[in-house]
Amino acid sequence: MSSPTLTLNDLIRTRLEEIAEDLWQNDRVMGVNHGDGRVLQLGTAAVWEQWACHSDHGYGLCGEPLVTATQASTLLGMYSDDDPVPNPSIPLIETELLDEGVGAFLPDALFHFSDVTREFKKAQG
Numbered sequence: 566m567s568s569p570t571l572t573l574n575d576l577i578r579t580r581l582e583e584i585a586e587d588l589w590q591n592d593r594v595m596g597v598n599h600g601d602g603r604v605l606q607l608g609t610a611a612v613w614e615q616w617a618c619h620s621d622h623g624y625g626l627c628g629e630p631l632v633t634a635t636q637a638s639t640l641l642g643m644y645s646d647d648d649p650v651p652n653p654s655i656p657l658i659e660t661e662l663l664d665e666g667v668g669a670f671l672p673d674a675l676f677h678f679s680d681v682t683r684e685f686k687k688a689q690g
């Protein structure tokens with residue numbers, strides 16, 4: 566008999582692989598292994614890069630780090646998850662990500678780091 570914990574872990578791993586595959590197929594978004602990513606810093610806040618954009622928005626390979634809505638809020642010093650970057654210059658990528666705190670897959674979005682930086686500068690005045 567298999568342990569239920571193992572089964573849940575298998576489900577999560579399968580779903581993570583599916584999401585990563587979809588992101589690559591649809592948006593050329595590539596996952597970054599934990600520890601391999603760049604440290605993204607704005608002001609006093611910093612997060613690890615988890616995703617990178619390998620898309621061509623019309624001027625060659627993008628290569629920019631992408632941050633989740635939660636990471637964007639953290640970097641911007643906001644405590645609400647609503648729309649951390651209301652008018653991104655590069656459209657956000659909607660996806661589903663594992664929320665480790667909740668232990669479930671929730672709808673999320675990926676923003677280009679340059680858009681978060683722009684938002685940060687705007688907030689600084």
Ligand SMILES: [Zn+2]
Pocket residue numbers: 618619620622627628629655677
């Ligand atoms: Zn890009």
